[in-house]
Amino acid sequence: MSYFESFWTGLCMLQVxxxxxxxxxxxxxxxxxxxxxxxxxxxxxxxxxxxQLRTLGSNLLLVRxxxxxxxxxxxGAGTAHTLTEEDALLIRREIPGVQLAAPLLSRxxxxxxxxxxxxxxxxxxxxxxxxxxxxxxxxxxxFSAAELDNGEKVAxxxxxxxxxxxxxxxALGETLRIGSVPFVVIGVLDKKGLGPTGISQxxxxxxxxxxxxxxxxxxxxxxxxxxxxxxxxxxxxxxxMPDVANGIAALLRQRHRLMQDEPDDFSVQNPADVxxxxxxxxxxxSVLLLSVASVSLIVGGISIMNIMLVSVSExxxxxxxxxxxxxxxxxxxxxxxxxxxxxxxxxxxxxxxAGSAAASIIAWQxxxxxxxxxASIMLACGVSxxxxxxxxxxxxxxxxxxxxxxxxxxx
Amino acid sequence: xxxxxVAVSGLCKSYRSGAATIRALAxxxxxxxxxxxxxxxxxxxxGKSTLLHMLGLxxxxxxxxxxxxxxxxxxxGEETRAAIRNREIGFVFQSPMLLPRATAVENVAxxxxxxxxxxxxxxxxxEDALAVxxxxxxxxHWPQQLSGGEQQRVAIARAIVxxxxxxxxxxxxGALDSATSDExxxxxxxxxxxxxxxxxxxxxxxxxxxxxxxxxLHDGSVIKQDAxxxxxxxxxxQNQRAAS
Numbered sequence: 223m224s225y226f227e228s229f230w231t232g233l234c235m236l237q238v239x240x241x242x243x244x245x246x247x248x249x250x251x252x253x254x255x256x257x258x259x260x261x262x263x264x265x266x267x268x269x270x271x272x273x274q275l276r277t278l279g280s281n282l283l284l285v286r287x288x289x290x291x292x293x294x295x296x297x298g299a300g301t302a303h304t305l306t307e308e309d310a311l312l313i314r315r316e317i318p319g320v321q322l323a324a325p326l327l328s329r330x331x332x333x334x335x336x337x338x339x340x341x342x343x344x345x346x347x348x349x350x351x352x353x354x355x356x357x358x359x360x361x362x363x364x365f366s367a368a369e370l371d372n373g374e375k376v377a378x379x380x381x382x383x384x385x386x387x388x389x390x391x392x393a394l395g396e397t398l399r400i401g402s403v404p405f406v407v408i409g410v411l412d413k414k415g416l417g418p419t420g421i422s423q424x425x426x427x428x429x430x431x432x433x434x435x436x437x438x439x440x441x442x443x444x445x446x447x448x449x450x451x452x453x454x455x456x457x458x459x460x461x462x463m464p465d466v467a468n469g470i471a472a473l474l475r476q477r478h479r480l481m482q483d484e485p486d487d488f489s490v491q492n493p494a495d496v497x498x499x500x501x502x503x504x505x506x507x508s509v510l511l512l513s514v515a516s517v518s519l520i521v522g523g524i525s526i527m528n529i530m531l532v533s534v535s536e537x538x539x540x541x542x543x544x545x546x547x548x549x550x551x552x553x554x555x556x557x558x559x560x561x562x563x564x565x566x567x568x569x570x571x572x573x574x575x576a577g578s579a580a581a582s583i584i585a586w587q588x589x590x591x592x593x594x595x596x597a598s599i600m601l602a603c604g605v606s607x608x609x610x611x612x613x614x615x616x617x618x619x620x621x622x623x624x625x626x627x628x629x630x631x632x633x
Numbered sequence: 634x635x636x637x638x639v640a641v642s643g644l645c646k647s648y649r650s651g652a653a654t655i656r657a658l659a660x661x662x663x664x665x666x667x668x669x670x671x672x673x674x675x676x677x678x679x680g681k682s683t684l685l686h687m688l689g690l691x692x693x694x695x696x697x698x699x700x701x702x703x704x705x706x707x708x709x710g711e712e713t714r715a716a717i718r719n720r721e722i723g724f725v726f727q728s729p730m731l732l733p734r735a736t737a738v739e740n741v742a743x744x745x746x747x748x749x750x751x752x753x754x755x756x757x758x759x760e761d762a763l764a765v766x767x768x769x770x771x772x773x774h775w776p777q778q779l780s781g782g783e784q785q786r787v788a789i790a791r792a793i794v795x796x797x798x799x800x801x802x803x804x805x806x807g808a809l810d811s812a813t814s815d816e817x818x819x820x821x822x823x824x825x826x827x828x829x830x831x832x833x834x835x836x837x838x839x840x841x842x843x844x845x846x847x848x849x850l851h852d853g854s855v856i857k858q859d860a861x862x863x864x865x866x867x868x869x870x871q872n873q874r875a876a877s
Contacts, residue, residue, distance in 0.1 A: 227746065238734055543730045546691060547744040547791070548719020550712050626691045630726065 228556050232564035235533075243565060246529045249522025250569030250609065251576060254602045256515035258577025261598045263584060264508030266591035270416075271501045277414045277423060278493055279355035281321075281460050283467055285313070285453040285474070288487035304478060304487045305450045307348075307431065312477065313455060317469040319462035324350035325450040327434045333427065334399040335387040342383060344400055344427045346434020352411075354456040362394050362409030365430050373432025378409035380424035398427070403437050405429060463492060519605065522569065523613035530562050530617035541621055542629025555622035562614020563607055570606025574599045637700075638798055638830050639665035639688060644697035646683055646853075657683040658694070659853040665832065667798070670825040672844035673834045680853035682803060685834045689722050689801045690714045702798050719747050723792030725802040729784035731776040738763060738772040741790045748795060762790040766820060782813035789820060793829070800824065802833045806840055818843045 236243045287304045310325040328345035345351075348370060352359070359378060369376050377398055384393050393407045405427075414423035429438070435448075457466045467490045474488050534541070541554055578594045585592035646658040657680045665671055675681040686692040687699065690706060699707045702721055706714065723744075731740045742759035750758070763769050766786040776784055785805065792800050802821065806814035822843050825831050833844060841847045849857035 234734065539730060540732060543726075543732075544743070544747075545715070546689070546718065546724045548715055548747040548795075550715040550747070553747060627686050630691075630730075 225556070225560070228560035229564060231557060232561040235561050236564060236568065242529060246525050246565055247522075247569035247572065249525040250519065250566050250606050251522075251573040253515060253517075253519035253522045254570045254573025254606055255577035255580060256518055257512060257602050257605075258574055258594070258598060259580045259584070260508065260511040260515050261602075262578070262581035262592045262594045263590060264504065264511065265593040265595060265598070266585070267504045268501055268508070269593050270591045271497055271504065273415060274417065275494060275497050275501075277355070277357070277417075278497065279357075279454075279456065280494075281457040281463065282354060282493060283455040283457060283463065283470065284491045284493050285309075285455060285470055286489050286491070287449065287452075288485070288489060305453055305474075306448045307450060308448075309474060309477060310450065310453045312473060313453065313470055316473055317466055319457055319459065319466045319469075321456045321458045322350040322354055323456075324348060324354045324454045325431065326351055326452055326454065327431060327449075328451050329434075329438060331400050331427075331438060333383065333387060335393075335396060338387050338389075340383065340386040342386075342425050342427055344429060344434065344438055346431040346438075347428050348431050350456075351428075351454060354454045357414065358412045359409045360412045361392070362407070364409065370430045370432065373430050373436055375403060375405045375433060375437065376408045376430065377405040378411060378428040379407055380411050380422075380426045381413050382422055382425035383427055384410055400427065400429070400438055405433075467492075519609060522606075523566070523609040526562055526565050526610065527613040527617060529565075530558060530614055531620070533561070534558060534617050534621040538624065538629045538632040541624050542626050542632065545624075545626035546630065551622040554624075555618045558618035558621045559611065559614045562618065563610035566606045566610025566614075567603065570603045573606070574602055577602070636667045637664055638667045638669070638702055639663070639832075640698075640700040641688070642698045644684070644687060644694045644699065646680075646687065646692070646694050656853050658687070661697070661853070661855060663848065663855070665799075665830065667830055668825070668828045669830050669832075670822065670843070670845040671832045672841035672847035673832065673850060674836065674838070674841050674847055674857075675834075675850035676836055679850040681834045681836075681850045683853075684850065685801055685803055685832070688799070688832060689724060690718050715747075719744055720795060721798045723795065723797040723800045725785070725788050725792045725800065725805045727804040727807040729776070729781075729788040731784055731787060733776055736773050736775055737768060737779065737787045737790075740776065740787055741794050743791060744795050758794055759790070762794040763787070765793065765824075766790045780813075781809055782816055785809065785813075785817050786820065789817070789824075793824065798830060800829055800831045802831065804835055804837075805833065806835075806837070814840070 285305060305325070307325050310323040314320050314323040324347060326345055326347055328343050330341060331344045333340045333342055333344075349365065349367075352364065362378065365376060365378070368374070377400070379393060379398070383398075384390060387393070387398065388396060393410060396407050397404045398407055399405070411424070411426075411428075417423040455466065455470065457463050470490050471486065471488075475486065478487055480487065544554060544557075578599070581592045581594055584590055641664070642662040644658055644661040645656075648655045648657055661684060673681045673684060683692065687694055690701075690709075694707060697707070698705065701717070704717075706717060709717070731737075732743070735743070738756060738759045741762050742755040745755040745758060760769060760772055763772050766789050768783060768786055768790065771779060771783060771787075776787070779787065785808075789805075792802075800821075805821070806817050809817060818840060821831055821833065825845070831844075833840060835841060846859050848855050848859070
């Protein structure tokens with residue numbers, strides 16, 4: 223009897239005991255559905271982080287000012303005003319392996335356009351910042367050298383600003399007031415989505431660095447005008463990142479005239495590390511959930527084994543007859559193995575649909591990012607097939623070892 | 634070229650039942666020619682079913698020789714014995730033993746599924762076999778739609794579908810009323826007249842009436858035989874008490 227025929231017989235057997243087959247398959251169905259659902263949600267979360275990593279830009283180091291001392295109290299990273307545009311310039315010039323160093327100065331400001339207003343982040347940048355982060359301008363253009371040098375009142379805005387202030391229509395050439403100072407919109411950025419901290423990266427207005435220093439209201443005291451929020455350093459090669467980080471630290475210590483026993487008044491971080499750590503944590507969590515879901519697959523396998531043992535015992539005389547008319551032991555084994563596999567595979571297939579449906583409902587209801595990949599469905603079906611083989615092997619073996627005479631006499 | 638189909642000599646078989654050893658067959662020797670219709674008679678426990686199982690390669694003797702269709706079969710491996718059962722032997726049991734989830738023609742075709750016969754050829758051969766037993770019109774019926782006699786005829790069709798050299802029937806009318814029994818035995822006699830070799834095991838003298846020759850077993854030994862043209866007893870032993 224061919225493999226195909228054994229499978230066909232197995233499929234026919236499903237119809238004979240529909241209720242029993244259905245209940246047996248339910249175990250595998252629930253297991254596979256749980257696995258697919260967990261994998262889809264897990265992969266969705268990971269792809270979300272991967273997307274954040276992508277929009278972060280690659281090979282980046284973040285240089286931030288250190289903590290400011292207020293008496294004996296340290297106020298936290300970024301509170302000191304120790305980084306200047308010149309630091310950025312020197313980092314780029316002096317340290318080998320640095321492709322560019324982009325300083326950024328940002329502050330929150332009230333934006334007004336026509337009769338609408340919106341509070342957002344206004345950031346002063348030079349021409350390197352967008353390159354460092356691999357951000358592209360969707361429509362319009364980048365600041366010209368003259369606009370940067372003169373600190374002219376031009377702005378490049380994110381999509382959220384277009385939505386909030388211009389109601390989604392093209393904002394190019396429109397005037398936008400930051401505080402009371404009018405800026406002309408010359409570019410709109412591509413969509414970026416949420417950043418690592420969960421804040422929209424599209425809710426931002428870029429202006430020339432000089433304009434941010436001199437024209438934005440609510441500026442810091444004159445003494446700190448030069449101070450940058452951070453300097454983003456892009457390194458040419460990932461391998462060089464530790465060396466570059468050390469180089470930056472040495473250079474800044476020297477420039478800030480720090481004594482040997484004084485702590486750094488800045489910090490150099492790799493922002494990708496944070497995201498990678500989050501990705502790892504999600505991966506661990508997914509693996510944990512997957513192993514819980516896998517338990518139900520094993521339970522499903524056991525119920526298949528149980529029902530196959532019942533089936534072997536019920537059909538003992540049939541096995542005897544098949545042996546009498548010429549079935550070899552391996553024919554009998556193959557037949558029962560095929561039936562177990564059909565149970566597991568049909569259960570797995572239905573479970574894949576159920577799991578995909580559940581993941582879609584989660585995506586729709588909870589708004590989580592969900593990735594239903596054909597690979598995970600194929601994997602789940604493959605695993606359920608293996609479970610069919612694994613748990614069907616013993617009953618099939620038992621059937622094949624029956625003594626034909628005893629089997630024929632079985633009542 | 635010999636016409637001997639079955640040649641058995643010195644066949645012994647014992648079973649252990651707890652501490653006791655039960656002797657099922659004691660030094661049985663027998664020859665069956667092609668085209669014979671042999672009845673093996675005996676009371677329950679006489680060893681007749683055990684002998685049928687030996688002849689049908691479902692069981693192995695403790696000692697003795699068995700030549701089937703010119704081939705020594707007593708020491709063959711499981712796979713080869715299964716293949717010989719499939720090719721050379723057709724079984725008819727007391728109950729028809731039809732698969733309830735298969736139609737008459739599918740039941741008849743079952744042995745062909747293990748003989749690597751193609752699907753269409755299988756159906757054709759099974760329909761031919763059903764025609765031989767007079768059930769061509771019932772081919773697509775389910776077993777539960779057939780009467781007891783019809784079911785047993787389907788079982789006979791299944792036994793002849795591979796055109797085996799030997800048909801073994803174990804109390805083929807044991808579960809049937811007398812009219813239906815006659816019908817089944819007439820069918821077997823007709824198959825025998827078509828030069829098919831048939832061995833029937835029964836406790837019923839009436840059944841044995843249809844057979845050309847018969848032997849009677851008691852306590853695993855042949856106690857009586859109708860020596861005839863086609864049946865010869867060889868190697869008569871001390872255990873055997875020749876009657877008449």
